[in-house]
Amino acid sequence: MAHPRGENMIRINLTSIFVDDQDKGLAFYTDVLGFEKKVEVPLGEHRWLTVVSPAEPDGVQLVLEPAAHPAVGPYRQALVDDGIPMTSFAVDDVHKEYERMVALGVVFTQPPTDMGPVTTAVFDDTCGNLIQIATMH
Structure with a gap:
């Protein structure tokens, strides 16, 4: 059953992109593309790291996800x-x-x-x- 507009609507909150190096990724996505860092939380050797468009600072966050999982390399290379x-x-x-x-x-x-x-x-x-x-x- 469809929900009436505005009532319990599903929204895109986060989306992820794998990066080889989070510092390098943060530099590229902020300095070159112009996104702004939104959240940075240390999680062991990596961080929960997100950027947003300055046009929509409360909009969709792009997670700069570490590309550490073994499946990521072959997937991205393909x-x-x-x-x-x-x-x-x-x-x-x-x-x-x-x-x-x-x-x-x-x-x-x-x-x-x-x-x-x-x-x-x-x-x-x-x-x-x-x-x-x-x-x-």
């Missing part, structure tokens, strides 16, 4: 080998964001490409993942 992004982030203008990021040394595996209702580009996040940026038309 996606990279096939050119498949791990996730997608929305931007106002893919072309402008592409130029800004290239100037910062970010390596793109796909330049801005018009795909009808959306323009996308794909880059290497330096942490073991390909990430897509997209603008809806």
Whole structure:
């Protein structure tokens, strides 16, 4: 049975991305992409570490998850080998964001490409993942 809008609706609160190194991941996702650190809690050799968009500081948190589990390496490598992004982030203008990021040394595996209702580009996040940026038309 469907819930009426606003009553006990399921919302996306957290989503994760595996990073080879949490410090390197935090630096890339904040200094290069412009996210802000939201939560950092020590958990032994790793941390519960999240970032958020400054446009939505109380919005969805991206967990920078340690890539320590043995299944992570082969999974991520297979996606990279096939050119498949791990996730997608929305931007106002893919072309402008592409130029800004290239100037910062970010390596793109796909330049801005018009795909009808959306323009996308794909880059290497330096942490073991390909990430897509997209603008809806």
